């Protein structure tokens with residue numbers, strides 16, 4: 001049954017339109033919000049799309065407001081989709097207490113542990129419900145959808161693409177968490193959402209998935225070298241080693257002087273959209 005999308009706001013942008021929508025989500029059991037940028041080409045017919053998964057503390061607005069991606073998306077004829085990073089207003093005790101767990105920190109997986117499992121079903125939301133809704137209700141090409149993300153969202157982009165082969169034709173990440181089972185952000189989230197049995201964590205860990213034989217389309221990753229989270233949380237050398245051992249095509253670019261924030265994202269976003277456009281517009 002087609003879901004009702006409620007248009008929250010609409011803004012003319014580079015000849016296209018930036019919109020924000022809300023809908024009742026079956027996956028999370030809450031209202032969910034997402035942003036959509038429709039380039040001018042979308043008025044003529046279906047366009048390829050890139051879904052952008054944001055990081056800890058972000059909302060559906062962060063990418064749209066801070067990354068400056070719309071100019072290049074308009075040039076390339078790409079639709080941009082920016083979902084929220086977790087369900088909101090769940091009423092779960094403690095869900096607002098921490099910035100790296102709970103609301104704003106859904107980690108793009110389906111929690112198996114109470115009380116989180118009642119609402120924190122972001123994998124199902126992104127890969128099934130939102131995917132179907134976008135294909136049914138927006139002028140995008142279902143065969144030409146890419147996935148990218150930043151930080152926690154980079155983890156989401158890598159793991160969802162690895163876990164759902166064929167769903168996303170192009171993949172990239174900015175300063176991603178690549179081995180969540182091994183670093184504090186991921187260990188905290190996985191313990192809470194998936195429970196203490198670490199054997200269940202590997203299925204949501206990009207490096208472990210690659211080592212287990214899962215594959216991605218040719219992957220572009222950018223990482224700032226002045227990123228305060230680089231050594232403790234991100235550790236791109238783990239992804240580099242996993243890809244090298246598995247024969248996974250990876251372009252990992254390290255950028256001196258760039259930190260973790262959206263000044264970095266804005267500086268490389270055009271390259272990422274071009275990476276996606278090349279793959280989404282051919283084949």
Ligand SMILES: N[C@@H](CCC(=O)N[C@@H](CSC=O)C(=O)NCC(=O)O)C(=O)O
Pocket residue numbers: 054055056057058062066099150151152153260261262
């Ligand atoms: N509150 C934190 C910083 C939170 C932060 O840096 N969030 C990043 C994503 S981190 C990994 O997922 C982000 O994208 N923030 C949005 C922004 O506008 O920069 C702290 O105290 O360090």
